[in-house]
Amino acid sequence: MSEEVKAPKKEKIPRQQMPEQLPEVRRRNFDEVPFGYTPELARKEAERCLQCKDPRCRQGCPVEVEIPAFIRLIKEGDFEGAIRKIWEKNALPAVCGRVCPQENQCEGLCVLGKKDQPVAIGNLERFAADYQRLHGRSILPPKAPPTGKKVAVVGSGPSGLTVAGDLILKGHEVTIFEALHAPGGVLVYGIPEFRLPKEIVFSECNYLERLGVKIELSTVIARSETVDELLARFDAVYLGVGAGLPIFLKIPGEHFIGVYSANEYLTRSNLMKAYDFPQYDTPVVRGKKVAIFGGGNVAMDSARTALRLGAEHSYIIYRRSRAELPARAAEIHHAEEEGVEFMFLSNPLRFLGNKDGFLTGVECLRMELGEPDASGRRRPVPIPGSEFQVEIDTAVIAIGAGANPLLTRSTPGLALNKRGYIVADPKTGKTMKPRVWAGGDIVTGAATVILAMGAGRQASNSIHDYLTFGW
Amino acid sequence: MFEIVERSEMAQGTIISNWLRAPKIAKKALPGQFVILRANEKGERIPLTVADTDPERGLINIIYMVVGKSTALFKTLQVGQGYMDVIGPLGQPTHLEKVGKVVCVGGGTGIAVMHPIARGLRQVGNHVITIIGARSKDLLILEDKMRAVSDELLICTDDGTYGHKGFVTDMLKKVLTENKDVGLAVCIGPVPMMKFCCLMTKEFNVKTLVSLNPIMVDGTGMCGCCRVRVGGEMKFACVDGPEFDGHAVDFDELTLRLRSYLAQEKLSYDQFKAAHGHNCACHT
Ligand SMILES: Cc1cc2nc3c(=O)[nH]c(=O)nc-3n(C[C@H](O)[C@H](O)[C@H](O)COP(=O)(O)OP(=O)(O)OC[C@H]3O[C@@H](n4cnc5c(N)ncnc54)[C@H](O)[C@@H]3O)c2cc1C
Ligand code: SF4
Ligand code: FES
Numbered sequence: 001m002s003e004e005v006k007a008p009k010k011e012k013i014p015r016q017q018m019p020e021q022l023p024e025v026r027r028r029n030f031d032e033v034p035f036g037y038t039p040e041l042a043r044k045e046a047e048r049c050l051q052c053k054d055p056r057c058r059q060g061c062p063v064e065v066e067i068p069a070f071i072r073l074i075k076e077g078d079f080e081g082a083i084r085k086i087w088e089k090n091a092l093p094a095v096c097g098r099v100c101p102q103e104n105q106c107e108g109l110c111v112l113g114k115k116d117q118p119v120a121i122g123n124l125e126r127f128a129a130d131y132q133r134l135h136g137r138s139i140l141p142p143k144a145p146p147t148g149k150k151v152a153v154v155g156s157g158p159s160g161l162t163v164a165g166d167l168i169l170k171g172h173e174v175t176i177f178e179a180l181h182a183p184g185g186v187l188v189y190g191i192p193e194f195r196l197p198k199e200i201v202f203s204e205c206n207y208l209e210r211l212g213v214k215i216e217l218s219t220v221i222a223r224s225e226t227v228d229e230l231l232a233r234f235d236a237v238y239l240g241v242g243a244g245l246p247i248f249l250k251i252p253g254e255h256f257i258g259v260y261s262a263n264e265y266l267t268r269s270n271l272m273k274a275y276d277f278p279q280y281d282t283p284v285v286r287g288k289k290v291a292i293f294g295g296g297n298v299a300m301d302s303a304r305t306a307l308r309l310g311a312e313h314s315y316i317i318y319r320r321s322r323a324e325l326p327a328r329a330a331e332i333h334h335a336e337e338e339g340v341e342f343m344f345l346s347n348p349l350r351f352l353g354n355k356d357g358f359l360t361g362v363e364c365l366r367m368e369l370g371e372p373d374a375s376g377r378r379r380p381v382p383i384p385g386s387e388f389q390v391e392i393d394t395a396v397i398a399i400g401a402g403a404n405p406l407l408t409r410s411t412p413g414l415a416l417n418k419r420g421y422i423v424a425d426p427k428t429g430k431t432m433k434p435r436v437w438a439g440g441d442i443v444t445g446a447a448t449v450i451l452a453m454g455a456g457r458q459a460s461n462s463i464h465d466y467l468t469f470g471w
Numbered sequence: 472m473f474e475i476v477e478r479s480e481m482a483q484g485t486i487i488s489n490w491l492r493a494p495k496i497a498k499k500a501l502p503g504q505f506v507i508l509r510a511n512e513k514g515e516r517i518p519l520t521v522a523d524t525d526p527e528r529g530l531i532n533i534i535y536m537v538v539g540k541s542t543a544l545f546k547t548l549q550v551g552q553g554y555m556d557v558i559g560p561l562g563q564p565t566h567l568e569k570v571g572k573v574v575c576v577g578g579g580t581g582i583a584v585m586h587p588i589a590r591g592l593r594q595v596g597n598h599v600i601t602i603i604g605a606r607s608k609d610l611l612i613l614e615d616k617m618r619a620v621s622d623e624l625l626i627c628t629d630d631g632t633y634g635h636k637g638f639v640t641d642m643l644k645k646v647l648t649e650n651k652d653v654g655l656a657v658c659i660g661p662v663p664m665m666k667f668c669c670l671m672t673k674e675f676n677v678k679t680l681v682s683l684n685p686i687m688v689d690g691t692g693m694c695g696c697c698r699v700r701v702g703g704e705m706k707f708a709c710v711d712g713p714e715f716d717g718h719a720v721d722f723d724e725l726t727l728r729l730r731s732y733l734a735q736e737k738l739s740y741d742q743f744k745a746a747h748g749h750n751c752a753c754h755t
Contacts (some may be wrong), residue, residue: 100657136499224499245692267694282515283732283735357727357730415675
């Protein structure tokens with residue numbers, strides 16, 4: 001019997017799994033993989049929580065959700081109370097419950113995890129949000145009286161949405177400007193439907209609109225209007241434009257037909273719904289043998305999308321070994337179950353194509369792990385003479401994103417670091433340009449939804465202070 | 472919705488001109504820039520050059536050739552109807568500077584792209600010689616508009632039904648031979664035309680601008696679909712272009728990449744034609 005569990009006879013409840021679509025079925029459809037907890041399963045899982053006095057889990061949450069408090073409400077069957085508790089700190093729980101890397105955050109710190117499996121905090125958060133969306137009374141939280149101050153938010157990704165949600169409740173007028181034709185940032189163009197249904201993202205955005213946030217779509221700040229023009233119309237401007245610059249491998253043959261950046265592959269499939277071509281007008285190459293380069297969430301999403309688009313083989317070609325894969329544990333697990341084939345310790349050298357310009361293969365080199373590098377992970381070193389070729393007709397490059405220079409370069413007064421990201425105070429999000437704040441991937445480099453939201457939270461506090469007391 | 476307020480057909484109905492109500496874009500757009508349009512919820516994002524603007528009335532002009540499903544769908548849109556999204560202005564505007572004598576070469580719908588650029592180049596004080604061409608007389612567009620912004624206008628048709636018989640490249644050679652003082656050439660049209668114009672201007676050592684039309688998705692530098700090779704480097708046409716130094720562009724690679732979806736495009740267009748019949752103007 002573990003020390004933490006005091007009640008002597010209490011039967012130990014195992015961590016509750018969410019029911020999900022079978023791998024053989026789901027690998028060919030775009031429906032969401034897990035079905036989510038039933039109320040019974042949720043209450044059972046909630047019972048596992050020890051209600052720690054000094055909860056470790058909360059320290060791992062960048063927006064400081066009152067984790068044990070909402071779990072207790074679920075246990076008691078007060079699902080509406082649970083979601084209200086979460087909303088106090090997190091405006092996008094249905095999203096976070098699905099995509100946060102809980103194993104490195106709240107769940108990674110949960111005391112139960114020392115001897116057993118941690119409480120499934122993410123699944124419970126997701127349950128509370130879904131229950132409210134499907135059965136809730138959709139009452140809006142109270143709003144502070146109007147202050148007459150106006151804030152422009154550039155970008156509708158998780159960081160921009162957080163800033164908008166916070167400031168509208170504090171009585172300010174908020175307008176979001178989004179370059180694409182749908183709001184949500186990576187949540188809508190990057191993360192696939194089977195992992196985060198778009199209906200959920202739209203419902204979260206719709207919630208903000210009901211609170212009074214204006215969303216102007218198809219507006220590219222820097223082109224449609226500049227940041228300085230926004231500053232003339234608004235009291236404060238928040239830049240949450242994301243990383244949004246695809247990085248290519250810079251190897252020969254990247255122009256062949258069938259070679260995509262992950263951004264393009266996923267945007268075509270998700271935002272433009274190319275998986276439903278020709279019902280939708282945007283096409284995508286439906287490869288039979290697809291190779292994805294990279295090992296993060298973006299790579300897993302691309303590999304699983306390829307299967308759903310009809311691939312017979314979907315390979316992940318990664319320079320390091322399985323232990324170094326940066327993706328969420330759940331994504332790696334799901335990818336393996338669905339039949340994604342991993343080629344570890346392999347590095348692409350060049351793409352091969354036919355005379356009509358279509359991709360036919362890739363040549364790679366085998367690697368072995370050497371000394372640890374700056375990131376603490378063992379550096380892959382090439383094994384001379386170990387070249388090998390893989391026959392493929394589609395390649396998706398998912399080795400990371402950089403800072404998109406479109407807005408930053410055309411905004412005088414913003415300080416950028418040498419990689420092109422905006423320099424902002426880590427506590428407040430203030431940039432070097434007066435009345436301009438920034439946060440999310442455009443400050444940190446490609447990171448996570450919850451870190452982008454955490455940055456949005458800090459900036460919204462700072463913006464509110466400025467609007468109330470001055471710079 | 473971005474409403475169509477004026478609509479006309481040119482080149483025997485193969486090229487369509489729309490004036491749209493888009494006041495913010497009308498105020499901002501400069502020569503060389505483009506917009507991305509989407510007809511409806513299921514539509515593709517299609518880039519088209521801003522061919523003209525009327526900032527006072529808040530209108531922009533787009534001119535496109537019907538080449539596939541999306542442009543065929545655009546063609547069905549009548550005055551009073553419109554596009555769901557129009558995003559822009561996008562891309563770098565043309566760098567307009569006085570160099571003295573300029574030759575502007577436009578082919579097909581490239582003439583529409585050329586018009587604001589030629590006008591801009593003339594406004595800053597250049598002597599503008601314009602060469603426009605089409606396969607035959609019926610397919611030539613914007614003759615009057617181009618005449619109004621040029622000091623000299625030369626017309627070519629492949630079949631000799633109008634103006635000089637022959638390709639614009641032949642005429643370009645003649646102009647460059649006769650005018651040793653040409654400081655800049657701007658060539659816009661089908662890829663092969665631009666490629667051969669650039670080979671020609673290279674012989675005469677005349678700096679040349681071209682405007683590229685790769686396939687695009689977002690138009691903000693996010694996806695890399697529009698990548699082109701210029702001077703051996705990867706550039707994104709939507710943000711670094713669409714204009715580039717014609718002598719550095721890898722036209723063969725561009726030609727290849729433009730064929731990425733030929734099979735899918737055909738499928739989509741055939742289905743559309745089957746559903747809409749020939750030349751039907753009904754709206755779904
Ligand atoms: C495929 C994929 C899967 C991922 N999976 C996970 C995951 O499972 N868990 C996780 O935590 N994180 C994941 N991430 C990372 C996470 O999505 C990002 O860290 C997060 O979205 C960053 O939020 P953001 O608000 O900074 O920017 P973004 O979400 O990138 O949003 C920026 C928005 O700004 C808009 N914009 C850009 N420039 C302009 C402009 N000039 N004018 C107007 N609008 C502009 C963009 O169109 C975009 O909509 C994933 C990322 C990708 C690409
Ligand atoms: S650390 Fe684990 S057991 Fe303790 S409160 Fe948080 S979720 Fe419950
Ligand atoms: S169209 Fe996506 S980067 Fe240019």
